[in-house]
Amino acid sequence: MSTEEKIRTFILENYLFTDDQSELKNDDSFLDQGILDSTGILEIIFFIEDEFKIKIKDEEMIPDNLDSVDKIVAFIQQKED
Amino acid sequence: MCGISGIVNLKHQETPSRGELECMIQALRHRGPDGFGFFSAPGIGLAHARLSIIDLEGGDQPIHNENKTVQVVFNGEIFNFLELRHMLQKLGHRFYTHSDTEVIVHLYEEYGDAFVKHMVGQFAIALWDSKAQRLLLIRDRAGIRPLFYTIAAGRLYFASEVKSLFTQPAVTRRLNPTALGEVFTFWSTLEPNSLFEDVYSLPPGHQMVVDQGEIHCSRYWDWTFPLDGIPDHRSANDWAEELRELMVDSVRLRLRSDVPVGAYLSGGLDSSVITSLIRNYTNTPLRTFSIGFEDGEFDESVFQRELIQYLQTDHTHVTCKAQDISRLFPQVVWHAESTILRTAPAPMMLLSQHVRESNYKVVLTGEGADEMFGGYDIFKEAKIRRFCQRFPNSRLRPLILKNLYPYLKHSPTAAGDFGKRFFQQGMEYIDKPYFAHIPRWSTTRRSWKFFSREMKDLLQGSVSYDSIERILPPEIEQWDALNRDQYIENHTLLSGYLLNSQGDRMAMANSVEGRFPFLDHRIMEFAARIPVRYKIKVLNEKYILKKSMAGLIPESIRRRSKQPYRAPDSQSFFSCGKPAGYVQELFGEEALREAGYFNPAAVSKLLHKSASGKVIGFSDNMAFVGILSTMLLDKMFIQGYPASAFE
Numbered sequence: 001m002s003t004e005e006k007i008r009t010f011i012l013e014n015y016l017f018t019d020d021q022s023e024l025k026n027d028d029s030f031l032d033q034g035i036l037d038s039t040g041i042l043e044i045i046f047f048i049e050d051e052f053k054i055k056i057k058d059e060e061m062i063p064d065n066l067d068s069v070d071k072i073v074a075f076i077q078q079k080e081d
Numbered sequence: 082m083c084g085i086s087g088i089v090n091l092k093h094q095e096t097p098s099r100g101e102l103e104c105m106i107q108a109l110r111h112r113g114p115d116g117f118g119f120f121s122a123p124g125i126g127l128a129h130a131r132l133s134i135i136d137l138e139g140g141d142q143p144i145h146n147e148n149k150t151v152q153v154v155f156n157g158e159i160f161n162f163l164e165l166r167h168m169l170q171k172l173g174h175r176f177y178t179h180s181d182t183e184v185i186v187h188l189y190e191e192y193g194d195a196f197v198k199h200m201v202g203q204f205a206i207a208l209w210d211s212k213a214q215r216l217l218l219i220r221d222r223a224g225i226r227p228l229f230y231t232i233a234a235g236r237l238y239f240a241s242e243v244k245s246l247f248t249q250p251a252v253t254r255r256l257n258p259t260a261l262g263e264v265f266t267f268w269s270t271l272e273p274n275s276l277f278e279d280v281y282s283l284p285p286g287h288q289m290v291v292d293q294g295e296i297h298c299s300r301y302w303d304w305t306f307p308l309d310g311i312p313d314h315r316s317a318n319d320w321a322e323e324l325r326e327l328m329v330d331s332v333r334l335r336l337r338s339d340v341p342v343g344a345y346l347s348g349g350l351d352s353s354v355i356t357s358l359i360r361n362y363t364n365t366p367l368r369t370f371s372i373g374f375e376d377g378e379f380d381e382s383v384f385q386r387e388l389i390q391y392l393q394t395d396h397t398h399v400t401c402k403a404q405d406i407s408r409l410f411p412q413v414v415w416h417a418e419s420t421i422l423r424t425a426p427a428p429m430m431l432l433s434q435h436v437r438e439s440n441y442k443v444v445l446t447g448e449g450a451d452e453m454f455g456g457y458d459i460f461k462e463a464k465i466r467r468f469c470q471r472f473p474n475s476r477l478r479p480l481i482l483k484n485l486y487p488y489l490k491h492s493p494t495a496a497g498d499f500g501k502r503f504f505q506q507g508m509e510y511i512d513k514p515y516f517a518h519i520p521r522w523s524t525t526r527r528s529w530k531f532f533s534r535e536m537k538d539l540l541q542g543s544v545s546y547d548s549i550e551r552i553l554p555p556e557i558e559q560w561d562a563l564n565r566d567q568y569i570e571n572h573t574l575l576s577g578y579l580l581n582s583q584g585d586r587m588a589m590a591n592s593v594e595g596r597f598p599f600l601d602h603r604i605m606e607f608a609a610r611i612p613v614r615y616k617i618k619v620l621n622e623k624y625i626l627k628k629s630m631a632g633l634i635p636e637s638i639r640r641r642s643k644q645p646y647r648a649p650d651s652q653s654f655f656s657c658g659k660p661a662g663y664v665q666e667l668f669g670e671e672a673l674r675e676a677g678y679f680n681p682a683a684v685s686k687l688l689h690k691s692a693s694g695k696v697i698g699f700s701d702n703m704a705f706v707g708i709l710s711t712m713l714l715d716k717m718f719i720q721g722y723p724a725s726a727f728e
Contacts, residue, residue: 014690017530017683031499031506037524039698041499061499 003052003076007069010047015040026069041066048072054079083142084109084130084589085154086240087207088249089216091232091294097126104248106130109241111416112156112589118142120152125209125216129154132592134443135162135339140180147175150212151186156241157204157226158596159184160334165199189217194288197301201334201601205241205283216291222302223449223600224285224576227585231280237291242586243280243418247718253279254719256711258536261678262544264420265528265707268521269577272552273298276419276714285576302602304571305554306564306609313612320611321629324604328629331601332358335445336365342596343368343436344445346396347646348384350623351447351456353634355598359445360392361633368441369394372432374401379647384638391635399435401428406653407661411727414713416590417582421710422525422703425648429587437591448584449599452567452575453608454623455616456643460566463517464617467562470511514557515549517566518573522546528704531683549573563613650702651691654709658692663727667712676715679708 001009008024015035016023030036036044044066045056054076065075086105088097099119106117106128113130120127120143129142135158143152159165162181165188170176174187181202188196189208194217197206203225208217218239220228230239234251246252255278260270270276272284283289286302332355336342344359346352346369360367369389373382382398389396406427413427436444451457507519515522532540552572557565580597588595598604608616611625618624627639654664666672668688673681690696691705716722 013686014695017686019682034523034527037527037698037700040700043695043697063499066499 004069004073006051007072010044010051011035011069014043024069026073028069029063029067031063031067044072048076052076052080083132083156084112084241084245085128085156085205085207085228086245087125087127087154087216087238089237089239089291090124090235091237091291091296092235094123096121096123097236099126101249102126102128105238105240105245108245108248111592112241114592116141118154120154120209122209122211124214127152127154127207127209132442132594133340134158134594135337136178136180137339139178140182142182144178144180144182144186146186146190150210151189152209152211153182153185153189153206155182155185155204155206156228157202157206157221158335158337158594159200159202159204160337160601161201163337194290195301197288201603203597203600207239214293218283218289218291219301220283220285220287222286222304222602223571223597223605224580225585225595225597225600227581228283229275229280230283230289232296233279237296239283243275243277244415244718246280255279256678256715256719258539258678259543261420261536261711262529262540263548264422265532266522266526266544266546267518267549267573267577268422268525269573269581270419271548272572272577277718303554304568304605304609305556306560306568308556308559309561309564317615317625317628320615320625321631324607324611324625325629327601327604327607328354328598329358329362331598331604332445333363334601335596335598336363338443340443341366341368341441342443342445343370343439343441345369345432345447346371346385346388346394347447348381348388348638349447349644349646350627350630350634350638350641351450351599353388353638354450354626354630355445355447356388356392356394357630357633358598360394367392367394368439369396370432370436370439370441370444371396371398372401372428373398374428374648375403376649379649381644384641387635388638397435397439399428399432401431401648403649403653404656405431406648407664408728410654410709411663411713411717411724412590413587414710415717415724416586417710418586418714418718419578419582419710420707420714421578421582422528422707423648424650424653424706425646426583426587427653428648429583430590433588433591433593436588436593442592443594443596444588445596445598446584447599448579448595448597449575449605450623450626451643452571453599453605454611454626455563455567455613456623456626457570458643458645459517459521459570460563460617461620461622462520463562463566464620466505466508467511467516469505470508510546513546514553514565515546515569517562518549518569519546524700525703527700528707531679531687531704531708533677533680536678561613563616564609651696651705652694654705655692655694658694660688660692664688664709667709667716672712676712678711678715684708 109130113132115131115133118129142154145152159181162184165184169187204221205226205228206219238246257278260274260276263270273281289298344356371385374380406424409427510516615625670681
């Protein structure tokens with residue numbers, strides 16, 4: 001499963017509680033679309049750190065890195081590089 | 082404390098049968114195990130289940146006036162009954178009991194419907210005036226004691242709890258989709274809705290007159306605030322001193338009883354205030370009860386022990402385990418008669434069980450202080466959000482948010498810039514009286530994604546944030562922001578959830594009466610007048626209350642930041658990743674489809690997420706507990722299963 005698929009599946013399963021792929025576009029803002037609640041972002045951070053074996057620093061916990069599937073994929077690639 | 086019920090024929094004079102009244106009152110036996118009483122006459126029937134607390138020998142109800150033309154059944158206490166009795170005797174009234182109930186009939190004779198204004202207490206009253214052929218139903222100002230009613234087959238049925246109404250074949254049983262939408266937004270239904278179709282709650286501070294088959298409801302009291310901008314020159318010391326005097330009197334009145342009185346002790350400020358006032362200003366032996374948790378995130382035992390040592394109380398401590406919550410939850414829903422979004426009522430039921438086993442049936446408890454004196458995080462959060470909104474681009478102002486929620490394992494403010502963005506959401510509501518509540522309500526409303534398509538269609542357009550405006554007074558716009566926040570909190574969370582699901586019902590489940598010194602209406606009226614700068618001083622919540630208690634409680638507790646009472650939520654229902662049997666069944670596709678409220682596929686994913694231990698946020702936990710309680714409600718109240726079916 002690609003990074004993008006893993007992220008999509010995680011968001012669909014855990015925040016939208018559906019298998020319907022049409023419910024989530026890769027550039028949907030989690031904040032603007034109300035996909036996450038205030039602690040949801042912590043769950044995503046735990047997931048990324050566990051799944052991709054990377055550490056996210058405090059200053060990296062910003063919407064530019066984590067607010068959509070596209071942004072997370074890009075952020076993980078940048079960390080892995 | 083007691084239970085009441087009754088039937089009024091609205092179209093004819095037929096007397097309700099004794100069998101009907103017995104059925105209704107039997108359903109309230111837990112509220113009054115010490116005996117039943119009945120009154121019936123053409124067109125009217127009243128019933129009473131008694132928990133004897135004052136005048137153990139002579140206080141059986143119904144109670145009447147000198148010539149028996151006024152009959153009353155009553156659930157609650159009139160705490161100033163001795164003063165009222167003395168005054169009424171001077172006016173020539175003759176008493177045949179020593180109970181507080183009897184002052185009601187004589188007050189009514191003296192003052193008519195306005196008699197309620199003379200009473201300090203917590204009550205739900207049904208008073209029949211046979212000369213006028215008129216029934217009066219009254220509920221206390223804060224909404225401590227419940228009173229529900231419905232109209233069916235040309236009759237008005239009323240009772241302390243809905244389950245009593247449902248003993249009558251004429252009363253249909255259906256959950257009200259709009260009310261469900263309200264609970265999954267505001268945490269409680271909006272007055273006068275109950276969770277059930279065509280069943281209503283008489284709102285706090287209201288009375289209902291039934292006269293010649295006509296029903297008329299009116300408000301006799303509300304918690305209102307002064308208009309913003311009225312100057313006040315009193316010092317904080319003056320406010321604190323007057324509050325202490327009022328609190329001493331409130332506590333003193335609430336110790337009146339012919340049976341021993343205990344007190345709950347949480348380790349927080351509010352219960353510490355009450356217990357220390359009992360210790361310092363009365364001769365009542367101090368018997369206290371507390372609840373603790375195995376999980377340190379929720380446990381306050383350290384502070385409880387400190388206070389016990391400080392006040393030297395005779396104490397009982399109960400530890401609530403996760404399996405206790407799961408085990409008790411069906412009973413909790415049976416007694417709460419509502420969808421609930423947190424498991425916190427369950428430990429309260431466990432605690433009241435221990436109170437009763439200790440041969441106590443009255444406890445003083447601290448509910449209401451947070452609403453009266455500005456204790457909740459939501460007030461501070463709104464203060465910061467309003468402060469940030471003045472300069473939206475400021476980088477420094479949002480840093481204050483880090484001071485919120487120090488007690489949470491997974492604080493929303495821990496997510497760096499994200500946390501900040503969350504608190505900036507809802508700024509478009511800045512001019513609405515409910516601005517403070519938007520973060521809570523939007524988090525709660527996330528549960529709507531679990532509703533079935535049919536429910537979503539039914540709710541379309543029927544419940545929105547603006548729905549709250551129906552219960553707000555027009556002058557609210559002219560109140561200070563914090564006062565607006567307090568009013569809404571009082572009319573949703575306090576009366577609809579805390580007093581109902583967590584207060585009255587969890588104590589009454591074990592025949593225990595809770596008494597609430599902070600909800601004395603004189604304290605409420607006083608609190609409404611305290612300038613907002615003294616309620617939350619910068620970010621120091623309940624500043625005047627803390628100041629009023631200087632020297633009376635340990636400094637560590639007086640200066641401690643508020644930790645709200647919470648209990649473990651969804652994880653309580655799992656053991657080694659496996660859900661309790663009844664949870665598995667109720668979250669199953671068949672049960673969900675049959676009930677029709679929720680989408681089975683989405684609920685199945687929530688169950689899976691919870692089982693894996695990944696549910697750590699408010700919204701998922703609320704959805705889990707809310708769905709489970711709704712399904713239990715449906716099974717027990719609509720389909721007729723007993724709570725014991727879910728053991």
